[in-house]
Each structure stands twice: as C-alpha cells, then as structure tokens.
Amino acid sequence: MIKYYTLLLLIFFSCKPIEPVEFIEIKDVKINNLADNEIKISADLILNNPNKVKITISQIDIGIFAEDILLVKIDENNKLELSNSSNTTINIKGDIDVKNLEKFLNQRGIAILLRNENISLKFKGAIEVKAYGIKDVIDINYEINNFRDIIR
DSSP, X not given: OHHHHHHXXXXXXXXXXXXOOEEEEEEEEEEEEEETTEEEEEEXXXXXXXXXXXXXXXXXXXXXXXXXXXXXXXEEOOOEEEOTTEEEEEEEEEEOOHHHHHHHHHHHHHHHHHTOOOOOEEEEEEEEEEETTEEEEEEEEEEESOGGGGBO
16 A cells, blocks of 8 residues: 555656746738638747647637737637647638628728738737646737738
C-alpha cells in the first residue's frame, strides 16, 4: 500500500504544469472573390505551444470587425492539434455577412474609394485548448490597421 502512495506522489510532483499557449499574430488575411453569392475571408492564426506535449484546439470563436461592424463570425468545433514546443499556423475561414458589409460600405464607402481613411480590421474572440483534460482559453484581440492592404 505504501508503494502505491509513493508512486502516486512521485507522479504528482514530477509532472510539470502545462504552460499557456500564446497567440503570436494573424497573417495572410485574404478576401476571396464572390463564389456562390458569398464573399469568403481567410486568415492564418499563429500560436505558440511552449509545452513538450501536443495541445488540442477544441473550439475557435472569433469575430472579424470592420470599424466595429461584425463582418464575419467564425465558430469552429474541429479538433486541431498544436505541435509540441513550436509555432503552429491554423487557417480559419468564414463567410462575410453581406448585410453588415453593405452597412459598413454605406458608412465608409466613399472614404475608402477616395483613399482618405485607413480602415482597421479587428479580430476578437477566443480559442479553447485542452491538454490532459484541462481547458484553457486564449483571448484574441488583434487589429490590422490598413484594411485596403489585404484586398486583392
């Protein structure tokens, strides 16, 4: 019986706590052409897993805003893995809400066409990750200051 308690204590004290996953940046934001009456947007999230174990992403819940108008709501429940001790790039995709895009263009369309203003694109939300059944939430609050640079 003492051997079991000793073994449990060794396992308990030898385990290193899981360090939080870090959000690094968002890259390669692309607004794709109209397809099937939908405008698509995609972006690459770069996350750093400092742990020596793989981390699983259980949920991605991110909103993409243009000047505080929600253009895209991304809500994915796909299980993705973050490699251990490295940066991992996760591609997210979503459909632009055309009604909200129209509202945004009604407010800022002329300024965009005349190139008088820099329009910011904001990513706000959270990513839920798990390791050994322990959940952690990574807050996303990232802004791209010149919206025109990503339109192709």
